[in-house]
Amino acid sequence: MAHAAHGSNYLNAEKGLWSWLTSLDHKRIGILYFISVMSFFLLGGIAALLLRGELFAYNAVDALGKTTGQLLPSADAYNQILTYHGAIMVFMVIIPGIPAILGNIFLPLQIGAKDVAFPKLNLASWYCLMAGASLAMFTMFSTKVDTGWTFYTPYSIKSGTAVTTMVLAAFITGMSSILTGLNFIVTVHKLRCPGMTMWRMPLFVWALYSTAIIQVLATPILAITLLLLAMERTFGVGIFDPKLGGDPVLFQHFFWFYSHPAVYIMILPAMGVISELITTFSKKTIFGYTAIAYSSLGIAAVSFFVWGHHMFVSGQSEFAGIVFSFLTMLVGVPTAIKMFNWVATMYKGSIEFASPMLFALGFLFLFAIGGVTGIMLAVIPVDVHFHDTYFVVAHFHYVMVGGTLMAIMGGFYYWFPKMFGKMYSEFWARMSWVFIFVGFNVTFFPQFILGAMGMPRRYFNYIPAYEPLNRISTMGSWLIAIGFLMALYTIINGLISGAKAPKNPWGSKTLEWEADSPPSVHNFDHEPVVTAGPYEYK
Amino acid sequence: MLLWILQKLTVVMAQADSFMPTQGTEIAKSVDNLYAFLLVISLVSCVIVIGGMIYFAIKYKRKSANDVTAYITHDTRLEILWSVIPLILFLFVFAWGWVIYHDMRTMPKDALEIHVTGKQWAWTAEYKNGVKSTEVVVPVGRDVRLILAAEDVLHSFYVPSFRLKQDAVPGRYTNLWFHADKLGDFHVFCAEYCGTQHSGMITKLRVVTQEEFDQWLTTESEVSTLPMAQRGAKIFQTRACASCHSVDSPAVKVGPSVYKLFGDTNVELLDGTKVTADENYIRESILNSQAKIVKGFGPRSAMPAFQGQLSEVEVTALIEYIKGLK
The missing domain is CATH 2.60.40.420 (Cupredoxins -  blue copper proteins)
Known part of the structure; x- marks a missing residue:
């Protein structure tokens, strides 16, 4: 192949839809993931707006017994939309988000590799995600699932909706997650370029590596749990249904044994992105490289032993509750260490408020709030009050949206010039940040108060005392929607009429910026040789 | 919209002391004390982290592309400090939580x-x-x-x-x-x-x-063993139906009389239509009084809706009682 030809890069080396659908190039597969995940995000986002819309319309009954207004046709419709919002956002957006898009494209580039270790497996994992997603979408046109994304038994066994299909869909998307994780672990161990020792890897790579370990170890648990659920629904095997001698709480143990580590599958890569952004835009080496790398591994390890903190009031033993509360406190420490390290990195730096940095600062702001409320929820008697209320909803949105989604946006703006060889409009990128950041706080901060007041989650309707804060929250969701529309405009506008991007527009030190923008098919013209750490701003 | 939000926020802030609902028990008070402590240390931590971030962001704002930055890789003492302090705090609130949880979960004897x-x-x-x-x-x-x-x-x-x-x-x-x-x-x-x-x-x-x-x-125990119609009569008293509906004459109190109501094929409604007072009519009128308003009353019924207030058995007992008012 004439990869030396002038102007040839991974985007234009081959043409046509078929060349994309069969591409083994990690960068092209990253773009495929980007398009699909963003489409899922749009769907999940519309669902969120509908849910908030319903809670704005306030379907309460007035003193004289008259219903005052309702947006959705029924409580069932609300429960279904709630299920799709959760399932889409978790399984198809936040989990694959950073590893499969940014990780796929930049993990090999950052360690000076030509590709991931198993390019065919990489493509297969995209097809797995698409197959799972298609199956999930299919259920929307049959009987819409109404169990919530957690599929708690025995409701999920009794529900007359397409739970079995939906569960199989989640099973298949899980397969995609395992394959990606496996690929990354081998790539990190086997394909680092000369001089790229483990302790010279960028922290984004460390984060992806820790995530990959969790993906490979935890996802099979989800898979077997979902299969058991499908078997119980189809063949009446009594694992979870008490009428058949099963135990519904066992399902929760199985489910959270995966889904708690999964929380770190969602947040660790985001933490990796933030390390890259803060060093680049502070023009400074990271403070405590080793501590951050080890804290990623530490979080990955301890995350397997804290699942019971989702179950303090489920009927599990009090002793188990206390042990899980204690272990949860331990997992809080490495997270706190990272926060302090990032802030310390900015000390005596040269801080540029480019849009990726704004998202990184937004991340620190929101993740700090998400973090401290997480500690509150780990304290058992406080959790007994907050469990399954809007306090929990607010907490995990601060972590998942305020954390992961802010990092996705920041990372995307940061690497956009490398991915597409074009610059975007800085003005519109900043505007999108303003709307997303402000809108996010207007939406979710009132939900902490609603939770303190006692409003349970997954409520189609509520008592009048909760009305004002719900209305404010819904208005915030409109601001977020405007913010994301602006981001979409920024991307499209950048792709169409963006100025040509230089090799290294931000003055970063990591290896991916030595490749062309956009990179050639084989990433580097010559195999790079590394002689120093990733953030040597001297 | 902005004004509306500000106005609502003021209302919310005025009720700030009711963010947590009324404390109905001693344990609720001890949970709130722990929660208040958590709020304070959370606030302090956020001020340190977010405040530090904002302070550094302003102080070290980029002045030119050639800014020279300090080269600081780590500081072991500082790092140990900010690992150990959170750990101690976390373990402290964990232990405090444990104590309250112990009380919460120790079932009293003779309860x-x-x-x-x-x-x-x-x-x-x-x-x-x-x-x-x-x-x-x-x-x-x-x-x-x-x-x-x-x-x-x-x-x-x-x-x-x-x-x-x-x-x-x-x-x-x-x-x-x-x-x-x-x-x-x-x-x-x-x-x-x-x-x-x-x-x-x-x-x-x-x-x-x-x-x-x-x-x-x-009372409840006596009521539950009574024959249906008599149970209905009790409920008619305890739910204060009797203060608005007469049972022994067609005389109007506040609402229409229920005397000789059951089986009447000629109940005229506000809009002129005529309905039969069967089981479902009475049921609907009890549970959702706005649905069918009798001519001469309204335009809105003053009767509260009993939807969700009465059990199925209670509604049936009431209907049985009304059937017998002849």
Whole structure:
């Protein structure tokens, strides 16, 4: 192949839809993931707006017994939309988000590799995600699932909706997650370029590596749990249904044994992105490289032993509750260490408020709030009050949206010039940040108060005392929607009429910026040789 | 919109002391104390982290592309400090939480036991003497233990004012206890998603004096053994239906009389249509009084809607009673 030809890069080396659908190039597969995940995000986002819309319309009954207004046709419709919002956002957006898009494209580039270790497996994992997603979408046109994304038994066994299909869909998307994780672990161990020792890897790579370990170890648990659920629904095997001698709480143990580590599958890569952004835009080496790398591994390890903190009031033993509360406190420490390290990195730096940095600062702001409320929820008697209320909803949105989604946006703006060889409009990128950041706080901060007041989650309707804060929250969701529309405009506008991007527009030190923008098919013209750490701003 | 938000925020701030619901028990107070402590240290931590971030961002704002920055890789003492301090704080709040949780979960001896069963989508409290009630009525100043069960799917018995929540799990018993020291009605929510009417699975926990409690228990127990029509007559009294509807003459009190009502094929409504007073008509009029308003009343009915207030058995008893008013 004439990869030396002038102007040839991974985007234009081959043409046509078929060349994309069969591409083994990690960068092209990253773009495929980007398009699909963003489409899922749009769907999940519309669902969120509908849910908030319903809670704005306030379907309460007035003193004289008259219903005052309702947006959705029924409580069932609300429960279904709630299920799709959760399932889409978790399984198809936040989990694959950073590893499969940014990780796929930049993990090999950052360690000076030509590709991931198993390019065919990489493509297969995209097809797995698409197959799972298609199956999930299919259920929307049959009987819409109404169990919530957690599929708690025995409701999920009794529900007359397409739970079995939906569960199989989640099973298949899980397969995609395992394959990606496996690929990354081998790539990190086997394909680092000369001089790229483990302790010279960028922290984004460390984060992806820790995530990959969790993906490979935890996802099979989800898979077997979902299969058991499908078997119980189809063949009446009594694992979870008490009428058949099963135990519904066992399902929760199985489910959270995966889904708690999964929380770190969602947040660790985001933490990796933030390390890259803060060093680049502070023009400074990271403070405590080793501590951050080890804290990623530490979080990955301890995350397997804290699942019971989702179950303090489920009927599990009090002793188990206390042990899980204690272990949860331990997992809080490495997270706190990272926060302090990032802030310390900015000390005596040269801080540029480019849009990726704004998202990184937004991340620190929101993740700090998400973090401290997480500690509150780990304290058992406080959790007994907050469990399954809007306090929990607010907490995990601060972590998942305020954390992961802010990092996705920041990372995307940061690497956009490398991915597409074009610059975007800085003005519109900043505007999108303003709307997303402000809108996010207007939406979710009132939900902490609603939770303190006692409003349970997954409520189609509520008592009048909760009305004002719900209305404010819904208005915030409109601001977020405007913010994301602006981001979409920024991307499209950048792709169409963006100025040509230089090799290294931000003055970063990591290896991916030595490749062309956009990179050639084989990433580097010559195999790079590394002689120093990733953030040597001297 | 902005003004509206500001106005609403002011209202919300004015009620700030009610962010946590009324404290109905001693344990609720101790939970709130711990929560208040957590709020304060959280606020301090956020001020340090976010404040530090903002301070550095402003102080070290890029002046030119050639800014020279400090080269600081790490500082072991500082790093140990900010690992150990959070750890100590975390362990402290963990231990404090443990102490309260111990009290919360140690079931008192000699507590009044009430069996509470969740089913889609209502709670039923059953007392030792056989009384069943959709509301949980308990005496003030006494240890009460609820033994929870679920008939179909998971439910969760949640009393915000008591800071108490416990899942009701099919196939096993769970329990919780409290010692209410405040009279009044408190919300009970279902906090574990249970299907269509999950958000409608709300009832009241009524804390009454010991005398009222004993009286209520006796009355309810007598009522439950009476023949249907007589039970209906009791409910007609206790729910104060009798203060608006006469039962022995066609005379109008506040609302239409129910004397000789059942079977009347000629009930004229506000819009001129005529309906028959059968079981379903009376049922609808009890549960949703706005649905069909009798001519000469209205335009809106002053009668409260009893939807969700009366059990199926109670509605049927009322109808049986009204049938017999000839």
